[in-house]
Amino acid sequence: MSNPKRYRANPTHNRCLCWQCQSLDECWPDSGMPTRTAVARIKGGPLAPRIRGIVTFRDIPGGTEVSVDVSGLPAYRPAQGNKSPVGPHGFHLHENGSCEVGDPADPFTAAGSHWNPTNQPHGNHAGDFPVLFSNHGRAIMTFFTDKFQVADIIGKTVIIHENPDDYRSQPAGNSGKRLACGVIRWARHLSD
Numbered sequence: 538m539s540n541p542k543r544y545r546a547n548p549t550h551n552r553c554l555c556w557q558c559q560s561l562d563e564c565w566p567d568s569g570m571p572t573r574t575a576v577a578r579i580k581g582g583p584l585a586p587r588i589r590g591i592v593t594f595r596d597i598p599g600g601t602e603v604s605v606d607v608s609g610l611p612a613y614r615p616a617q618g619n620k621s622p623v624g625p626h627g628f629h630l631h632e633n634g635s636c637e638v639g640d641p642a643d644p645f646t647a648a649g650s651h652w653n654p655t656n657q658p659h660g661n662h663a664g665d666f667p668v669l670f671s672n673h674g675r676a677i678m679t680f681f682t683d684k685f686q687v688a689d690i691i692g693k694t695v696i697i698h699e700n701p702d703d704y705r706s707q708p709a710g711n712s713g714k715r716l717a718c719g720v721i722r723w724a725r726h727l728s729d
């Protein structure tokens with residue numbers, strides 16, 4: 538594996554910006570390939586129609602960098618009695634490649650269960666992500682996971698839930714209804 542500090546990809550131009558190497562080949566000594574990137578365009582369903590955003594997945598040494606930029610999330614509401622708080626929002630990969638709304642009162646069930654290829658308990662699913670913190674509706678986050686590479690998740694879905702993930706309840710962290718959905722597809726690079 539190469540040293541991750543040796544390069545950085547420019548997401549806009551899909552070009553490798555080296556600061557310690559001489560050429561693009563040197564940026565990617567293992568493959569010689571430019572950065573492999575996929576995106577999911579997120580759209581809110583009937584419970585949160587204002588949600589819009591994009592999730593970007595990028596292969597980096599040892600795993601994948603996931604970047605999220607979402608707006609239009611609902612206002613935070615504290616827990617009341619037995620009702621979970623609204624936000625921070627559970628955020629996962631689900632196994633089916635469909636964002637069909639279906640029942641408007643319980644949308645996006647067509648996306649299926651959590652993507653869990655290694656049959657782990659919830660909290661350690663390959664598709665378990667950190668929760669999304671809304672800042673007056675906006676959430677921006679970047680994190681690393683070594684549980685998949687970009688090619689493994691093409692055709693899966695990204696789901697944003699109404700309630701926080703407790704990373705404990707099975708099978709889905711008790712994160713409530715599905716507010717928004719996006720299918721993951723390869724990004725088209727400007728160099729294609």
Ligand SMILES: [Cu+2]
Nearest residue numbers: 628629696698
């Ligand atoms: Cu989920």
